Amino acid sequence: MARPTLELRAGEVVIHDGSMSRVYSKLNVEMGSAYLTDQRFMRFKQSTGLQLLIGLFAFLMKDKPDFEVELGHIKSFARGKQGINKNVIIMTLDDGTEYKLICTKFDGWMQAFEEAYRANGRYSLTALGGDQWATQPLS
Numbered sequence: 001m002a003r004p005t006l007e008l009r010a011g012e013v014v015i016h017d018g019s020m021s022r023v024y025s026k027l028n029v030e031m032g033s034a035y036l037t038d039q040r041f042m043r044f045k046q047s048t049g050l051q052l053l054i055g056l057f058a059f060l061m062k063d064k065p066d067f068e069v070e071l072g073h074i075k076s077f078a079r080g081k082q083g084i085n086k087n088v089i090i091m092t093l094d095d096g097t098e099y100k101l102i103c104t105k106f107d108g109w110m111q112a113f114e115e116a117y118r119a120n121g122r123y124s125l126t127a128l129g130g131d132q133w134a135t136q137p138l139s
Contacts, residue, residue, distance in 0.1 A: 015038060076132065
């Protein structure tokens with residue numbers, strides 16, 4: 001999969017990236033990649049079909065995230081399951097929107113989220129036990 005071209009904001013730093021699939025239902029999973037910065041989380045869907053269809057011109061087009069979330073809008077995280085796979089992050093936003101994401105290294109991603117919140121300096125990520133985490137603004 002070709003890496004998307006990220007347009008980082010001034011002072012924004014990439015903390016972690018890797019493959020991450022988005023689960024829409026038990027039978028509908030879309031491959032992709034994700035990037036975590038000290039300001040936001042971005043998930044890109046895989047565009048190999050587009051690359052095969054239009055060849056090199058696909059590389060000239062800028063990939064847009066499937067979804068993008070500011071760290072301050074993420075309310076909580078939990079470990080989920082997809083079949084027998086337990087490397088699933090359930091991300092809940094402050095408006096109630098929920099994303100179910102399959103990653104290869106669950107613990108690595110959660111450590112990266114902790115690092116991103118520390119680097120951001122405006123929010124903290126607190127372990128609630130039982131594979132659940134909550135975010136809260138720092139005073």
